[in-house]
Amino acid sequence: MNQAEPVISITDLRMRYGDRFVLNGIDLQVHPGQIIGYIGPNGAGKSTTVKIMLGLVEGYSGDVHIFGQNIAEAGPEYKRRIGYVPEVAELYDTLTALEYLSFVGQLYGMNAGDAEFRSLHLAEILGIKDAFNSRISSFSKGMRQKVMLISSLLHNPDILFLDEPLSGLDANSVMVVKEILELLSSQGKTIFYSSHIMDVVEKISSRIILLHDGRIAADGSFDELKEKSLESSLENIFTQLTGFDQHRELAERFVAVVNEVGE
Numbered sequence: 518m519n520q521a522e523p524v525i526s527i528t529d530l531r532m533r534y535g536d537r538f539v540l541n542g543i544d545l546q547v548h549p550g551q552i553i554g555y556i557g558p559n560g561a562g563k564s565t566t567v568k569i570m571l572g573l574v575e576g577y578s579g580d581v582h583i584f585g586q587n588i589a590e591a592g593p594e595y596k597r598r599i600g601y602v603p604e605v606a607e608l609y610d611t612l613t614a615l616e617y618l619s620f621v622g623q624l625y626g627m628n629a630g631d632a633e634f635r636s637l638h639l640a641e642i643l644g645i646k647d648a649f650n651s652r653i654s655s656f657s658k659g660m661r662q663k664v665m666l667i668s669s670l671l672h673n674p675d676i677l678f679l680d681e682p683l684s685g686l687d688a689n690s691v692m693v694v695k696e697i698l699e700l701l702s703s704q705g706k707t708i709f710y711s712s713h714i715m716d717v718v719e720k721i722s723s724r725i726i727l728l729h730d731g732r733i734a735a736d737g738s739f740d741e742l743k744e745k746s747l748e749s750s751l752e753n754i755f756t757q758l759t760g761f762d763q764h765r766e767l768a769e770r771f772v773a774v775v776n777e778v779g780e
């Protein structure tokens with residue numbers, strides 16, 4: 518595949534669950550090396566889009582090409598070049614980190630020895646080597662997140678889908694992960710970064726896509742979005758483009774109900 522070709526190409530993507538339209542015509546071309554900040558209100562359709570690209574959701578209309586192949590017609594091989602950190606980590610709690618990562622590596626076609634060697638090395642770098650033979654059920658939130666990051670990168674994928682990848686990580690680990698993502702993108706890896714933490718998205722993304730009601734409401738670099746909206750932060754741009762201005766009113770109503778006790 519030519520480097521200039523998009524690594525992800527989506528045309529008129531639509532999806533509905535029953536009568537509810539969740540994606541209302543998404544058109545998107547993503548090129549190698551881009552870090553896409555994929556943002557939008559709860560329920561906007563972000564996870565649905567990502568799950569369609571991962572081949573986990575069927576029943577959509579429109580075309581989704583990944584690595585130049587239509588995923589509706591291609592076999593599952595393209596998934597070997599994809600890594601995924603879901604929002605809710607479905608780790609197998611009864612396994613040790615070593616067992617889990619060895620298992621995931623083998624799902625991606627690696628042999629067990631390679632998967633174990635590489636995951637141990639990555640765990641050492643992220644500071645969780647000492648717990649490597651302990652059951653994941655005993656891990657802290659941050660340790661679990663590190664296991665997820667390792668599992669998504671173990672097989673050296675070309676596209677990485679990350680859903681709130683920094684959740685539970687301490688400030689130092691956050692900085693390491695940000696550097697890792699920047700290095701990967703400079704090597705031409707593509708990163709699809711979904712998060713509700715606007716100041717991180719603002720800093721990390723080369724391109725920001727805002728989804729609202731199943732449509733792309735904004736698409737551009739942070740500087741471009743700033744210029745268009747005349748707002749200075751992504752948080753304010755988000756608020757402006759989603760037309761939400763009831764923050765104070767909702768907070769006041771909420772606190773009023775809380776205060777009813779003891780009146």
Ligand SMILES: Nc1ncnc2c1ncn2[C@@H]1O[C@H](COP(=O)(O)OP(=O)(O)OP(=O)(O)O)[C@@H](O)[C@H]1O
Binds near residue numbers: 559561563564566
């Ligand atoms: N399997 C399903 N069956 C029915 N409705 C669904 C299903 N999955 C998602 N939805 C609905 O589709 C809409 C979009 O959901 P989606 O998870 O894609 O949103 P999101 O942008 O990722 O939201 P969040 O920021 O809360 O993670 C929501 O209204 C959700 O309730």
